[in-house]
Amino acid sequence: MKNVKWNTILDSLKLSEFEKARDCLRSVLIKTELIHSRIFSNESGNDVYIKPENLQTTGAFKIRGAYNKISKLSMQQRQRGLIASSAGNHAQGVAFAAQKLGVEATIVMPKTTPLIKVDATKGYGANVVLFGDCYDEAYAEARRLEKEKGYVFIHPFNDLDVIIGQGTIGLEIIQELQDIDCIVVPIGGGGLISGIAAAAKILKPDIKIIGVEPEGAKAMKVSMESNRLVHLDTVDTIADGVAVKKPGDITFSIIKNFVDEIVTVSDFEIMESFLVLLERHKLIGENAGVLSLTALKKIKEKNKKIVCLVSGGNIDVVTISAMIDRGLVSRGRLFCFSVELADKPGELLKISQLLADANANVVKLDHNQFKALDRFMNVQLEVTVETNGHEHIRQIVKVLKNDGYNIMKIY
Incomplete structure (x- = not known):
C-alpha cells in the first residue's frame, strides 16, 4: 500500500x-x-x-466529511485558503463548511457537472473553476492550483x-x-x-x-x-x-x-x-x-x-x-411500438379500439405514410401507450398479433 x-x-x-x-x-x-x-x-x-x-x-452526505476536516485545520492553514475538486456534492460540502468557518474556498468542477450543483456551490460563497470532462481531470487541475497558489487541498475521499x-x-x-x-x-x-x-x-x-x-x-x-x-x-x-x-x-x-x-x-x-x-x-x-x-x-x-x-x-x-x-420504460409503464396499416379509412380507429379494449392509454400517435416500406399502399403508425407493467405489455402485444398486426417494439 x-x-x-x-x-x-x-x-x-x-x-x-x-x-x-x-x-x-x-x-x-x-x-x-x-x-x-x-x-x-x-x-x-x-x-x-x-x-x-x-x-x-x-x-x-458530503457536508459531514468536509466540515470535520476543515474544522480541524490550524489558523495558519485556514489563512492560506482551501481548494477542492468535486463532481458536485463535495464541492457544496466544502463551500458550506468554509463559509461557516470563515475560510476562502476554490472548487474545481468538471465541465460536465450539472448546473444545479455549480450554482449551489457558488451560492455558498466559493470560487468555482470548471475544468476537464470528469472528476479525475478536475482533480489534477486542483492539485496544480494547490502548488501554484499555496492552497490547502481538501480531498473528497482519500483523507x-x-x-x-x-x-x-x-x-x-x-x-x-x-x-x-x-x-x-x-x-x-x-x-x-x-x-x-x-x-x-x-x-x-x-x-x-x-x-x-x-x-x-x-x-x-x-x-x-x-x-x-x-x-x-x-x-x-x-x-x-x-x-x-x-x-x-x-x-x-x-x-x-x-x-x-x-x-x-x-x-x-x-x-x-x-x-x-x-x-x-x-x-x-x-x-x-x-x-x-x-x-x-x-x-x-x-x-x-x-x-x-x-x-x-x-x-x-x-x-x-x-x-x-x-x-x-424500465418499469413497463410506457410502451412504444410501430406498425404498418393499410392506407384506408377505419384502420386507425380499429387499432385504437384494440388498445382501448386492452386498457392501454394512448399517450402519443404518429401517423405517417412516408415512413412505410410501401408508402402508396401502407401507413406507418407509431404509438406510445401508458401501461401497467411488463405483463400488461405482453398482453397488448398478444392482442395485436392475434388480430393480424405485426408490430415492432421501439421501447
Missing part, C-alpha cells in the same frame, strides 16, 4: 474519533431519521430502511478526517436500528463506505457492509478483485457523482478490511430505482444517490434488516424529467 501504513489508519479509526466528529457536526447537520420502505422491502424480500442523506442542508466525518452516518444508523443486519452504501472514491464500514464494525462486528458501483465506473470492485489499486481508462455512467477512475489508497485499504461485498448495477436499473423512490416515497435522489436501492435485487440475503443510504439528491429538473421517462 503506497505511502500509507495500515497501523496508522487503524489507530485513527477509533470509536472516540467518530464520536468527536459527531459532536463537531451536531450544529450543522439536519437529523436524517430512517424511513421504512414497504415497496423496496416487498421487491427485495428484506426489511428495508432508507437513510435519507439527500435531505441534508447541502443535499448530500482520514473526511472519512471519519462520513462515518458518523454509521453511528446514527446503528443507534437508531440496533438489530440491523446490513448497510448498503454507494461507492465512488470510497470515502463514504470506508467511514460507515469502520464505524459500524466497531459497534457491531457482525454487521454486513455492501458497496455498490455502476457497471460503467467500477474502479473499486476491479481494484478489490485485482488486490491492487486499478486506474480505469474510462468511466461511463449516468451516476456522475461516483464517476471516479481511481479510488484512494486509504479508502482501498479500509474497504479491503471492512467491506464484505461490492455489487454493480446498470444505468437502466438506476433509472428504475430513481422512479420508485420518487413515486412511492416522494424523495428525489440523484443518480449516484440511489445506487444502494438499485442494488437490493442483487443481494442474496433474505428476511434481513437492511439500511440503504440515499447519499444525495442534487439533480437538475431536466435530468429529473429524463429519468422519469426512462424509469417508466
Whole structure:
C-alpha cells in the first residue's frame, strides 16, 4: 500500500474519533431519521430502511466529511485558503463548511457537472473553476492550483478526517436500528463506505457492509478483485457523482478490511430505482444517490434488516424529467411500438379500439405514410401507450398479433 501504513489508519479509526466528529457536526447537520420502505422491502424480500442523506442542508452526505476536516485545520492553514475538486456534492460540502468557518474556498468542477450543483456551490460563497470532462481531470487541475497558489487541498475521499466525518452516518444508523443486519452504501472514491464500514464494525462486528458501483465506473470492485489499486481508462455512467477512475489508497485499504461485498448495477436499473423512490416515497435522489436501492435485487440475503443510504439528491429538473421517462420504460409503464396499416379509412380507429379494449392509454400517435416500406399502399403508425407493467405489455402485444398486426417494439 503506497505511502500509507495500515497501523496508522487503524489507530485513527477509533470509536472516540467518530464520536468527536459527531459532536463537531451536531450544529450543522439536519437529523436524517430512517424511513421504512414497504415497496423496496416487498421487491427485495428484506426489511428495508432508507437513510435519507439527500435531505441534508447541502443535499448530500458530503457536508459531514468536509466540515470535520476543515474544522480541524490550524489558523495558519485556514489563512492560506482551501481548494477542492468535486463532481458536485463535495464541492457544496466544502463551500458550506468554509463559509461557516470563515475560510476562502476554490472548487474545481468538471465541465460536465450539472448546473444545479455549480450554482449551489457558488451560492455558498466559493470560487468555482470548471475544468476537464470528469472528476479525475478536475482533480489534477486542483492539485496544480494547490502548488501554484499555496492552497490547502481538501480531498473528497482519500483523507482520514473526511472519512471519519462520513462515518458518523454509521453511528446514527446503528443507534437508531440496533438489530440491523446490513448497510448498503454507494461507492465512488470510497470515502463514504470506508467511514460507515469502520464505524459500524466497531459497534457491531457482525454487521454486513455492501458497496455498490455502476457497471460503467467500477474502479473499486476491479481494484478489490485485482488486490491492487486499478486506474480505469474510462468511466461511463449516468451516476456522475461516483464517476471516479481511481479510488484512494486509504479508502482501498479500509474497504479491503471492512467491506464484505461490492455489487454493480446498470444505468437502466438506476433509472428504475430513481422512479420508485420518487413515486412511492416522494424523495428525489440523484443518480449516484440511489445506487444502494438499485442494488437490493442483487443481494442474496433474505428476511434481513437492511439500511440503504440515499447519499444525495442534487439533480437538475431536466435530468429529473429524463429519468422519469426512462424509469417508466424500465418499469413497463410506457410502451412504444410501430406498425404498418393499410392506407384506408377505419384502420386507425380499429387499432385504437384494440388498445382501448386492452386498457392501454394512448399517450402519443404518429401517423405517417412516408415512413412505410410501401408508402402508396401502407401507413406507418407509431404509438406510445401508458401501461401497467411488463405483463400488461405482453398482453397488448398478444392482442395485436392475434388480430393480424405485426408490430415492432421501439421501447
